[in-house]
Amino acid sequence: MLHGYLGSLLEGAAMTLAVALGAMAIAMLLGLAGAAAKLSASRSLRGLAQAYTSTVRAIPDLVLMLLVYYGGQMLLNDALAALGATDYVDIHPGAAGVLTLGFIFGAYLTETFRGAFLAVPAGQREAALACGMSRTQAFVRIVGPQMLRHALAPLSNNWLVMIKSTAIVSVIGLTDLMHRGSLAAGATREPFLFYGAVALIYLVFTSVSELAVARLQRQLAIGTRRVAL
Numbered sequence: 001m002l003h004g005y006l007g008s009l010l011e012g013a014a015m016t017l018a019v020a021l022g023a024m025a026i027a028m029l030l031g032l033a034g035a036a037a038k039l040s041a042s043r044s045l046r047g048l049a050q051a052y053t054s055t056v057r058a059i060p061d062l063v064l065m066l067l068v069y070y071g072g073q074m075l076l077n078d079a080l081a082a083l084g085a086t087d088y089v090d091i092h093p094g095a096a097g098v099l100t101l102g103f104i105f106g107a108y109l110t111e112t113f114r115g116a117f118l119a120v121p122a123g124q125r126e127a128a129l130a131c132g133m134s135r136t137q138a139f140v141r142i143v144g145p146q147m148l149r150h151a152l153a154p155l156s157n158n159w160l161v162m163i164k165s166t167a168i169v170s171v172i173g174l175t176d177l178m179h180r181g182s183l184a185a186g187a188t189r190e191p192f193l194f195y196g197a198v199a200l201i202y203l204v205f206t207s208v209s210e211l212a213v214a215r216l217q218r219q220l221a222i223g224t225r226r227v228a229l
Helices: 006-038 043-058 061-082 093-119 122-130 135-172 177-188 191-220
Strands: none
Touching: 006 043, 006 093, 006 135, 006 177, 006 191, 043 093, 061 093, 061 135, 093 135, 122 135, 135 177, 135 191, 177 191
16 A cells, blocks of 8 residues: 555654654753753853743754754864864764754743642642651652643643654654655655655554543542632
């Protein structure tokens, strides 16, 4: 049905999923660090975090991808040449894609985690500290689980957007789902068939993700009480 390109598309789908998972891990780390910086008492840290989120949200994702891959590679090799190195270093497209997407979505998750932290009543953290818990224990046992419940909806939205945003890594030569679909469409001259297949695979990714998030939301809601409005 797909002229023998099904295996190629599935390999590209696996690459796309790997890029999305790696980028999400980086984005969550940057988001937590950014949220901590924005909530800190240090004006310098707050300013740095604000500059990070404002800059990333103002620049198109594609521009940042090309800037990191081509510009970063040039800067790296210029720096190595200045140190006396003679070998040229190529940045792997997969590494560039994961780092760039993680950097981009880290800015959005900064606001997600900051809002989730502020949604947890401050008295609960204070009560945990008064009971003898350390700051780390209070976060892991009391604040963190409640933050996750508040952050889950926007977190899942960012994940769904990230899965679709992985398509831009095809412009730097990574053989992801979009890249393989484009090759198959060009070779067979059947763009509707192959781009439709690509769209269907993305739909499967997002549908499975929504089901997983819905199940996690139900688990996190156990023990909470709904308030009628």
